[in-house]
Amino acid sequence: MAAQKTIETPRAQTSGAPVTRSKGVRNAARWAHLPLVLTSLLLLFPFYWTVVMATNTNADFYLTPPKVVPGTHLLENISSVLTSINFFGSMANTFIVAASVTALVLFLDSMAAFAFAKYDFPAKNLLFGLMLAFFMVPAQLSTVPQFITMIQIGWVGTLQALIVPAAANAFGIFWMRQYISTAVPDEILDAAVVDGCGFFRQYVLVVLPVIRPGLAFLGIYTFVAAWNDYVWPLIVLINPDMLTLQVALSQLNATRTTDYAVVMAGALLAIVPLVVVFLVFSKQFVSDSVKGAVR
Amino acid sequence: MSSASLDRGFRRSRSRPPAAKPAATGPRRNPLRYWPQYVAVSPFFLLFAVFGLFPLGFSAWLAFHRWDGISPVTFAGFDQFRFLAADATFRKAVVNTVIIWVMATVPMLVMSLGIASMLNAVRRFKTFYQVVLFLPSVTSVVAIAIFFKAIFNNQVGIVNQVLTGLGLPAVEWLSGYWTIKIVLAVLMTWQWVGYNAILYYAGLQAISSEVYEAAKLDGAGALRTFVSITVPLLRPVILFTVVISTIGGLQTFAEPQVLFGSNASINPNSGGPGQAGLTMVLYFYQQAFNNNNFGYGAAIAYAVFAVVAVFALINWRLTARSER
Numbered sequence: 001m002a003a004q005k006t007i008e009t010p011r012a013q014t015s016g017a018p019v020t021r022s023k024g025v026r027n028a029a030r031w032a033h034l035p036l037v038l039t040s041l042l043l044l045f046p047f048y049w050t051v052v053m054a055t056n057t058n059a060d061f062y063l064t065p066p067k068v069v070p071g072t073h074l075l076e077n078i079s080s081v082l083t084s085i086n087f088f089g090s091m092a093n094t095f096i097v098a099a100s101v102t103a104l105v106l107f108l109d110s111m112a113a114f115a116f117a118k119y120d121f122p123a124k125n126l127l128f129g130l131m132l133a134f135f136m137v138p139a140q141l142s143t144v145p146q147f148i149t150m151i152q153i154g155w156v157g158t159l160q161a162l163i164v165p166a167a168a169n170a171f172g173i174f175w176m177r178q179y180i181s182t183a184v185p186d187e188i189l190d191a192a193v194v195d196g197c198g199f200f201r202q203y204v205l206v207v208l209p210v211i212r213p214g215l216a217f218l219g220i221y222t223f224v225a226a227w228n229d230y231v232w233p234l235i236v237l238i239n240p241d242m243l244t245l246q247v248a249l250s251q252l253n254a255t256r257t258t259d260y261a262v263v264m265a266g267a268l269l270a271i272v273p274l275v276v277v278f279l280v281f282s283k284q285f286v287s288d289s290v291k292g293a294v295r
Numbered sequence: 296m297s298s299a300s301l302d303r304g305f306r307r308s309r310s311r312p313p314a315a316k317p318a319a320t321g322p323r324r325n326p327l328r329y330w331p332q333y334v335a336v337s338p339f340f341l342l343f344a345v346f347g348l349f350p351l352g353f354s355a356w357l358a359f360h361r362w363d364g365i366s367p368v369t370f371a372g373f374d375q376f377r378f379l380a381a382d383a384t385f386r387k388a389v390v391n392t393v394i395i396w397v398m399a400t401v402p403m404l405v406m407s408l409g410i411a412s413m414l415n416a417v418r419r420f421k422t423f424y425q426v427v428l429f430l431p432s433v434t435s436v437v438a439i440a441i442f443f444k445a446i447f448n449n450q451v452g453i454v455n456q457v458l459t460g461l462g463l464p465a466v467e468w469l470s471g472y473w474t475i476k477i478v479l480a481v482l483m484t485w486q487w488v489g490y491n492a493i494l495y496y497a498g499l500q501a502i503s504s505e506v507y508e509a510a511k512l513d514g515a516g517a518l519r520t521f522v523s524i525t526v527p528l529l530r531p532v533i534l535f536t537v538v539i540s541t542i543g544g545l546q547t548f549a550e551p552q553v554l555f556g557s558n559a560s561i562n563p564n565s566g567g568p569g570q571a572g573l574t575m576v577l578y579f580y581q582q583a584f585n586n587n588n589f590g591y592g593a594a595i596a597y598a599v600f601a602v603v604a605v606f607a608l609i610n611w612r613l614t615a616r617s618e619r
Binding site for chain 2: 143227
């Protein structure tokens with residue numbers, strides 16, 4: 001806002017270099033919309049085109065010129081999707097996995113982050129350093145043994161194979177620790193100690209209410225990642241009746257290779273819930289991401 | 296046990312000067328007193344021990360054995376790595392991955408920086424632009440691969456229809472060595488250009504306007520200001536995006552897997568015609584899970600790790616050095 005003022009002020013003057021310069025800045029700011037609008041159109045086009053393809057018939061794509069506006073065949077395309085894959089079952093599975101992972105991550109990560117942020121205990125720095133080192137290890141290194149482990153404990157093909165390994169993560173603890181150390185004032189923790197609150201009561205009564213905005217950000221981030229996860233579900237869900245949305249969508253794409261309208265309808269159905277969730281929370285999410293990036 | 300003793304460690308790490316610490320090395324440092332903190336951090340470490348650390352060692356062991364998950368395990372010594380060193384398909388996968396990563400990352404980060412500067416310059420519709428920029432990064436990669444498969448389809452894709460409509464020859468996008476890589480690079484750029492722009496924008500916001508005013512007083516032009524002030528001050532963010540893009544880009548899997556299918560045992564063109572879209576991690580997945588070649592898969596995983604680590608390190612050094 002301050003920058004805005006310094007640009008606006010000279011406008012009142014009538015002559016001299018500052019006016020020309022500020023005019024230049026203003027014009028530059030206006031011209032900057034052009035590439036931004038162009039970028040936005042390019043980023044939105046695939047979504048629009050998905051709607052176009054999902055609402056027309058396959059034959060429409062072979063026309064010259066092709067149809068470039070949404071048609072009226074969405075429902076029949078969707079019904080083809082529903083007969084090809086267990087769409088609602090997959091969506092329910094995906095929701096169960098994403099919601100469970102998010103709840104567990106928020107609880108376990110924030111509790112660990114509270115201990116790391118506000119307490120000193122023996123071997124704390126060693127543990128924190130170990131956690132960050134683990135963070136660097138790429139996923140493929142543990143994929144094969146994880147799969148073998150899942151076979152051994154009988155979890156292959158089940159949803160807990162997706163939920164349990166993802167229940168706590170280094171990124172969330174690291175991010176939450178940064179958040180808690182600045183967002184939770186020491187004074188209210190001191191007051192809680194005086195009132196006889198132990199670690200866990202401080203966590204529940206003092207920390208959790210204060211860090212709600214941070215939990216919202218980490219929650220959306222975790223939910224989106226869990227909803228879109230593809231590689232591990234593809235490997236571990238071996239039962240074709242028990243898939244997540246992404247794996248089912250990939251299966252639809254692989255089996256109906258030339259049925260573009262149907263595959264696009266499936267893709268559309270698969271992204272709509274998450275896009276809606278994102279748009280609802282987008283303002284909060286975007287501003288938190290901008291703040292979080294420079295933290 | 297009173298709550299006061301539970302909270303013995305409270306705040307010691309923050310407000311007290313380090314000199315006060317030695318007092319805590321006596322009997323008061325009994326680790327058992329800190330059981331609530333250990334309980335709080337233990338779930339992560341337990342999960343990581345079972346699903347992270349143990350598999351890491353298991354992977355190393357597997358890489359020296361042959362196993363398909365059913366027949367008995369046999370010791371292989373260095374055979375898996377010897378085979379890997381001579382494996383032309385793996386070499387092809389490494390080359391593909393690096394080419395696609397360069398084609399996607401370099402133009403993308405430059406564009407992101409440009410978009411971020413524009414976003415920093417405008418005053419209206421900022422939130423709208425940010426939401427649009429963010430949208431592709433929260434969209435599932437499977438759905439995105441399906442979008443691009445349709446858009447670049449050789450027969451009915453809109454790109455070719457526009458080309459022929461303009462009187463230009465249609466391009467077999469999903470068939471050629473370079474065109475496959477272009478489609479993958481465009482796809483990855485489309486998904487992440489906005490996300491990186493948001494990160495750069497956040498970095499730009501943190502630069503004080505006084506710095507720019509000082510540069511203006513010294514008579515620096517827009518380009519000079521950008522090169523001498525904006526880029527150096529953004530270096531930490533640039534470093535972050537470069538490392539993240541390296542780690543992510545070199546582990547590309549879902550994009551070619553969805554575009555071209557993956558079943559190596561029945562499809563000699565896995566990763567697309569001529570295997571032009573076969574990436575390292577896609578090859579790993581095929582060997583380990585389509586062919587049930589667990590030992591070879593583990594060896595490839597370690598090789599991928601080595602390649603990613605080397606490139607991440609090189610990039611880190613290059614970006615960190617350009618500081619002056």
